[in-house]
Amino acid sequence: MLKQLVPALRATVVLALLTGLLFPLAVTALAQFMFPFQANGSLLRNEAGQVCGSKLIGQLFSKPEYFHPRPSAAGAGYAGEASSGTNLGPTSKKLILGLPDDASTKDVDESYSGIKQLAETYRQENQLKADEKPPVDAVTRSGSGLDPDISYANALLQSRRVAQARNLPVEAVIKLVDEQRENRQFGILGEQRVNVLMLNLSLDSKK
Amino acid sequence: MDDKLSLVPVHQRKKSPLFQVAILGRAAKDSVIKLNPAVMAKNPVMMVVAVASVITSILFVKDLFVGLPFKLLLFEGQITVWLWFTVLFANFAEAIAEGRGKAQADALRRNRKETMAERESGKGKYETVPATALKKGDIVLVKAGEYIPSDGDVIEGVATVDESAITGESAPVIRESGGDRSAVTGGTKVLSDWLRIQITVQPGETFMDRMIALVEGAQRQKTPNEIALNILLAGLTIIFLLAVATLLPFSVYSVRAAGSGQPSDLFSLLSLLVCLIPTTIGALLSAIGIAGMDRVLQHNILAMSGKAIEAAGDVDTLLLDKTGTITLGNRQAVEFVAAPGITKEELANAAQLSSLADETPEGRSIVALAKQYGLRERALSTVEAEFIAFSAQTRMSGVDVNGTRIRKGATDSIYKFVREQGMSIPPEIEREVTRIAQAGGTPLLTADNQRGLLGVIYLKDVVKGGMKERFQQLRAMGIRTIMITGDNPLTAAAIASEAGVDDFLAEATPETKMQLIRKEQSGGRLVAMTGDGTNDAPALAAADVGLAMNTGTQAAKEAGNMVDLDSNPTKLIEVVQIGKQLLMTRGALTTFSIANDVAKYFAIIPAMFGALYAAQGSTHGPLWALNIMGLHSPHSAILAAVIFNALIIIALIPLALRGVSYRPMSAEAMLKQNLLIYGIGGLVIPFPGIWLIDQVIVALHLAPVG
């Protein structure tokens, strides 16, 4: 055992430097050279040149004139430094029915929107007709809490509200949604979806 | 084993019924004696059951005093009783397996005579001492009517000996000094003449002593495969012990989470444990091993260890002596080929005349063949002739009739005889001689001093009936057969192809035999062989399975790990089959035992957790849905599983003792068949079994209905 201890020490140092330092440095150099946009986070800038977000990371939208992303469990919602899902199980009362605010603690808001509340809010905000139901992605929180996408069905249902808020014809908004719709990669991989940030930016640029 | 396939004539095999009342009675008694913890500890699986039984017994007695409701006491009492039964049934199985051997040992002991011996105390002087006082190296004199006092080698004399005490064969055998028939066994009886015998064993180590010990199973050691299987079973037992033991805290968590119900009670947990650990195979494992030894014994073969039988199952290469095993052991005349100018009848006549006094099987077969040429049978007395016996010098035998010297013998000697008469050898005959030799036969030439060469008698080695098929089966089982013969390669090749063996070793000597064994073994193959001579001893010892003939020398018998009391070398094939059957039985019951667990889960888990998370006002929670057998109540379900688990042991005792049915076939076919029966069967059978027991329990009001 002792005989192997020296090579063990040396191997730790040598391989740590090789794999833990040299390799990432080499990849960084290549990546920065070949794909600088992606390597630096697919960052988007506004007219002022400020970073207004990442194409890949969802952000919070609550105003009616914007399409809304899915609910998020990352921090207070789309907190980039706190990616997370709810980790609530399928028989969780909190997940389905939510939690009320505890009246005894005035400073803290313990209330939590369950799927029940989220569905009701969605129904009201978008003035769903009796035969329309909120699509499930609109009332469930993603795994990362930073999901940039919503389903096409979700986007369509929000179009009426956005059009109304922006005084645009619904068809124009739907046309934009269709333009922003991402299809399956190579026609087979993944799901058809709409990137909320890109859609909202395209809405703003249309003004 | 299938009777058709055994080469041992049915009437020679001793079949004793599987169960005899006396054995059963004794086994029942023994199964209680075996509860001794020191004995139980050797079997980890059953030890766990025994400990579980003790715990439930204590709890039950405690609960009796506490005064639990009758319904609960009834349940606890029954569980306790059936757990004890499980242990007893396992002991019973082992006791039955041992029973036959013990009965046989008793019989042997009864037959063993306390004899006195005439020990040589000086040149020509003898003293009378008890047989038990004889030491290795002593010399004794045994006369007609006396019992041979101990094992030894004949150093002087020839005598007929009755060896029925050992072999069960009543016909006496000849024992003589020198050669391969010199070994005598203590306890056998000299019928005629006398023998001077050198004792070759120490007191208490005689063949008879060892035989008693072996059949009794007194020093039975676990075989390698049995140990490996035991490790597997012990491992599974520990895993299930963990699975069941941790179920208690898991149920505590669940009860807290559900806000209702009760954590699992010990009776249910211990029942689950006993049902899950592989009790079926655990209970029957040692019985299977003992029964395997016993089956070998029923074939009149004494295996020195269980390991040897197990190794027999693994044998890849069988070395079979040609003579006696593959061929009938004596050659037969099948054809007369006359020399030019000689008619067949003339040749037949001369052959018959020269063979009249020849009492060897060959000689008789020549007389028989001659009859087919229309020759009358002639009695010896009617012929005015002088018979010349075979001698090692001339290598000829024959007859002198009215000055005509008729001779028959091996090719070279007759050629010499003919040339001595100044006559030549016709080339046709030389061709015939070669043809016969190439065909695996032995040419026997006949000549006389007047006409010279008369012709050739074709003596043929006759391969035993059914051998070809037999070897084909062995091949299908993956076993190669190699024929060992002293014949020249030409002859050997011909017989080998006729018999259908895979390979042959011609002009075999003990050294070449040994080389062959080493070569096979270095290729990773296991070798089995038979032998009887002293010079076979090293090979017998080197072979993985060495079957020594009882008629053989003491050295051979000690070198082999089995002795065939009937001295029938063909039985090597039976030994291989018994070995395979032994391993198969273990595998089949292990598979069956493990597959059984699935059904027991579906009986006990819903019974234990069926009430968890029950809706208000309902006694059954969602997990009661796992009760797919529709058992009546938690109590009846658990009881039914435990009872099934105990009864299946009893039900499988005959199978364990008899072994699973075995027919030679390829491994794949065999596996498919056994999997279907014991794998799928093991999965399915418990479902109706447990269901039925549940019905009976409820019908007898031994557990509540709901």
Added chain:
Amino acid sequence: MTLMGCEQIALFSIILLLLTKPIGAYIAAVMEQEKTILDPVIAPLERVTYKALGVKSGEEMHWTEYSFALLAFSLVSALFTYAVLRLQGVLPLNPMGFSTGLAPAYATNMTADLAFNTAMSFTTNTNWQNYSGEATLSYLSQMLGLAFHNWVSASVGMAACMALIRGFARHSTQTVGNFWRDLVRCTLYILMPICLVYSLLLVWQGAIQNFAPYVIASTVEGAKQTLPQGPVASQEAIKMLGINGGGFFNANSAHPYENPTPLSNLLQMLSIFILPAGLTYTFGKLVKDTRQGWALLAAMYAFFLAGALICYHCEALGNPNISGQSVEVSTKALGDLGGNMEGKEVRFGLANSALFATITTDASCGAVNAMHDSFTPLGGLIPLLNIQLGEIVFGGVGSGLYGMLVFAVLTVFIAGLMVGRTPEYVGKKIEQKDVKMAMLFILAGSLSILVFTALGSVLDLPAKDWLNPPGATYNNVNNAGPHGFSEILYAYSSATGNNGSAFAGLTGNTPFFNTTLGLAMLIGRFLMMIPVLALAGSLAEKKYVPPTSGTFPTHGWLFTALLISVILIVGALTFFPSLTLGPIVEHCLMHAQRLF
């Protein structure tokens, strides 16, 4: 389930199958020191490495020496990582100032117990994470402390597996290879070239790779959003290829910076299975009967496809508690964005989430692209059961195949007796010692999972106890009812199985869980690896027994079917009772719409 979803599963399966043989042949060539096309580039580097290590690569080792080397290296490298984690505040490459007090409010110091847990976790190839990467770790800790282990723990697993394969392939010898050579060659020839290309592919798809500090964005609606940065892609590649699973970010492969597109997702899934799939071919090639390898692969595929389809089916059926709130969940209307979308990403949908969950737990990866804790009960049972069966379906780098081989040995032993011979597997007789080692292997896993879960589900401690501040250990669960039990069971199964995925609601960062989970990982790694090496030694010593028609054939469908049954029965019998009290009863309760 949708046709499109099934097609994606089929596509994945076919690509993997096509890659198996070339990868397997390459692994065989590398590990048995034959010529490879990369020799001109890598051989000089290899020689320098041996020199730096001070080892003679030509020396063969007895299994005990091989084990000593393996243990010594694991011990030293674990201590190294522990030190890096504890000292990250004073070490460079810490742009956010973690552990220095300069970090944002959410940053936590790496405590001793958390550092122990994390060091064990990465040394054992588990990558259980009781911390949140973006809020806790400096770039140096990520690279030098953790990614380093992602490389070498994979190579260690590969080495142990090669020792076992050599045990089967060699005969009448005392040695099973050279640990240092196996370690170095696997790292340099197999992991490094693939990772280099793979990292760049990930960057192309959108994974980040930089050393910049976190970016503060002003969102369209005018709020602030922190966008964490770092050398992600280079770590992501080895995290998947080495079947480690420890994400750079808390959300792991669900995080868009780790796994940005469906294509990157496909690559990630393939990279989990590719080495273990190839190893089955390597095994067949080295024992000179490739059918033996295909038979094992067939068993793996059977488990994998059954698991993926069941999981997918359950997730697609969804949760009646959700549809009960008049929410549209039908996959007819929404395709693969219906069913149970809680904890899942839109770009992956149901099929790719279920597929990923199955793959990551079939293998000992533990990366997740959806939150297993929020799966339906039976959908979540599949990952749990996959782990409990020992992660032998493809499994970890090396550890998957050696686990499968242990089960093959057991199968041959149990069923092989039924052909009437002492059981043999690829020409080696299976005897006492082999069975003992196989049982030790299985026993160690069951023991750790069951006993620790038992402890974790009932241990009563006072509130604010230092060992576990929430008090009783069952207070650490995030869900009431049976789901809480599943969280604890999953945690210890995952740790013992060296998987690292979680029913992540469990609060694991307490001294009690950090320590017990760390121990479970050690047991699951080394108490299972040492018996395997002992088995390798025992097998190498044996003679080769040529197969005959009397030998139990281990290359056909019959053997594959048997192997599957033995794995199922041994696994199911051991864990079925615990699963009954977790996912199975929860499934029934979910359909009864009982909430907790």
